[in-house]
Amino acid sequence: xxxxxxxxxxxxKMPGMFFSANPKELKGTTHSLLDDKMQKRRPKxxxxxxxxxxxxMIPHLESGMKSSKSKDILSAAEVMQWSLSLEKxxxxxxxxxxxxxxxxxxxxxxxxxxxxxCEDYKKTESDLLPCKAEEIYKAFxxxxxxxxxxxxxxxxxxxxxxxxxxxxxxxxxxxxxIYTLMEKDSYPRxxxxxxxxxxxxxxxxxxxK
Numbered sequence: 001x002x003x004x005x006x007x008x009x010x011x012x013k014m015p016g017m018f019f020s021a022n023p024k025e026l027k028g029t030t031h032s033l034l035d036d037k038m039q040k041r042r043p044k045x046x047x048x049x050x051x052x053x054x055x056x057m058i059p060h061l062e063s064g065m066k067s068s069k070s071k072d073i074l075s076a077a078e079v080m081q082w083s084l085s086l087e088k089x090x091x092x093x094x095x096x097x098x099x100x101x102x103x104x105x106x107x108x109x110x111x112x113x114x115x116x117x118c119e120d121y122k123k124t125e126s127d128l129l130p131c132k133a134e135e136i137y138k139a140f141x142x143x144x145x146x147x148x149x150x151x152x153x154x155x156x157x158x159x160x161x162x163x164x165x166x167x168x169x170x171x172x173x174x175x176x177x178i179y180t181l182m183e184k185d186s187y188p189r190x191x192x193x194x195x196x197x198x199x200x201x202x203x204x205x206x207x208x209k
Contacts, residue, residue: 079199082098096112098195099186106186110140111149114140115175118172121133121168134163141174
């Protein structure tokens, strides 16, 4: 079980992610997945005051700036949209990061990391599919994976066969299982969590200033 602060809202900066948002960058990297997955992650606690924590993550809360239509500033209305569906939450970059922080507090961050890796994989150039498919499989799907996701045996075996001749959709079945798991299990708790409610309350309070 591990926890960490919210990362900057970039796919390639998502905590624990090994995959570049630009597939071409993969060719030149010397930092392999196998090196990363062997590193020991140092657990952090959520002992700090939640409001202070959120303010440290959302700069405009710290400065007291009012809610704005600027794309760089998170609004209360935007955060309220996250409660409509997991799809809307994950469609928002900041939503991904806040939800990822919540999953870290429950020590199940591998779920969103795998989901995001699959989204990135679908955009991969065809000549890089075999390499990236192998990396995702070893990181999340293999029975000995450092961040093994919770999928049934049949789906695990089916995915193992598909990556032997990888296509952009070879992880779709496993990704759907993990999405459903997050939707039915983690997402409802997220909407009742201090991380979400305190963020929403702070944004609403700032909008009234």
